[in-house]
Amino acid sequence: MKEKLDNIIKNAQAELSKAENTKELNDIRQQNLGKKGAFTELLKSLGSLSPDERPQAGKIINEARMMFENMLTEQEKKIKSLEKQIKLSLETIDVTLPGEKSSIGSAHPLSLVRDEIENIFIAMGFEIAEGPEIELDHFNFELLNVPKGHPARDMQDSFYVDETRLLRTHTSPVQARVMTTQKPPIRIICPGRVYRFDEVDATHSPVFHQCEGLVVDRGINMAHLRGTIDVFAKRMYGSKVKTRFRPSFFPFTEPSxxxxxxxxxxxxxxxxxxxxxxxxxxxxxxxxxxNPNVLKMCGIDPDIYSGFAFGMGIDRITTSRYTISDLRTLFENDMRFLKQFQGL
Ligand SMILES: [Zn+2]
Structure with missing residues (x-):
């Protein structure tokens, strides 16, 4: 019996000293103290001894078992501290490593110009209004004095979604939406993306950007329009520039x-x-x-109120501002082109 125990302890000691992690330790525990473990088997064999021998044998088995348990606890402590060290070393941050550089993007030239235009008009007391890009024919044409069959519709050859809806051909429907829902005084600009069935070339694109403006109030006249546009031009292009008006035609304004x-x-x-x-x-x-007809159709009494409107192409202003010779570069998203506007 004594010999057997010595062997068990010796084996356990050897195994424990080799154990490197908690799992191996648990296996050794199971091998010795488990249901079929070495100590359990020995205790079971006590039954084959004479009643006189049993207490003495039981005592040595228990002593040996306690010794084994102490060894196990000792080894467990060592392994735990080792595992903790490994975990800590894995989590260590090397503060001397060079940082990862994240590249900062920049605003698109169209956004730069749009922001500039917006800021000029906001400073003059205008508000920014927005509307849907898929627009009802009613707002895009009808309310703007362009009924079905009007030649101006052909000039804006368009992308129709169905009979009643299309991709807006200008941002003017936003003006119509504001006029039908708000009471004057109205002072808004509506910047945004618009669509027309244009062939792509250096100066045309089926997608482009407009910024329109609208002022409606009592007693608004051509002088207000002239003054507003002149202030805008001087802030946009420099205080020395002059503006000139040439007669033109638009269905929704009169005179134009x-x-x-x-x-x-x-x-x-x-x-x-x-x-x-x-x-x-x-x-x-x-x-x-x-045009007084437009005011009337939008529910504003033209005998009491009058207004002016204007519209500009943000793309055209951008190409002339940065002397960009081909409009297409604005939509190609070529990083070599766009990077030139970094920091502007
Ligand atoms: Zn020049």
Missing amino acids: AEVDVSCYLCGGEDKNCRVCKGSGWIEILGCGMV
Whole structure:
């Protein structure tokens, strides 16, 4: 019996010293103290001894078992502390490593120009209004004095979703929506994306951006329009520029005008100017007094109120501002092109 116990202890000691983790330790515990473990088997064999021998044998078995348990606890402590060290070393952060650089994006040139336009008008007391890009024919054409069969519809050859809805061809429907839901005084600009069935080339794109403006109040006249556009042009292109109005036609304004701004680069002095191509003027927007029919259709009494409206192409302003020769570069998302606007 004594010999057997010595063997068990010796084996257990050898095994324990080899154990490297909690799982191996548990296996050794099971092998010795489990249901079929070495100590359990020995205790079971006590029955075969004579009653006189049993107490003495039981005592040595228990002593040996306690010794084994102490060894187990000792080894368990060692392994636990080792495991903790390994875990800590894995979680260590090396503060001397160089950091990972995350690249910062930049605003798209169209966004830069749009922000600039918005800020100029906000400073003049305008609010920004937005509307859906899939628009009802009713708002996109009807309320703007362009009934079915009107030639202006052909000029804006459009993307129809179904009989009554289309991708908006201008941001003017936002004006119609505001006029039908708000009472004057109205002073808004509506920047946004618009769609027309245009072939793609250096100066045309089926998707482009407009910023329209609308003022409706008592006693609004052409002088207010002239003054507002002049302030806008001077803030956008520099205080030296002049503006000129040329008569034009739009179904939703009467009278209507196109506005040119004198060349901010050469002031009309350079015959080979890359911005104005030598003409001295750059066309920037269309505008006019809101047609009384439009006011009436939108539920505003034209005998009491009058208004002016204007619209400009953000893309055109962007290409002339940054002397971009091809409109397509604005939509190709080529990083080499876009990176040039970083920090502007
Ligand atoms: Zn010029």
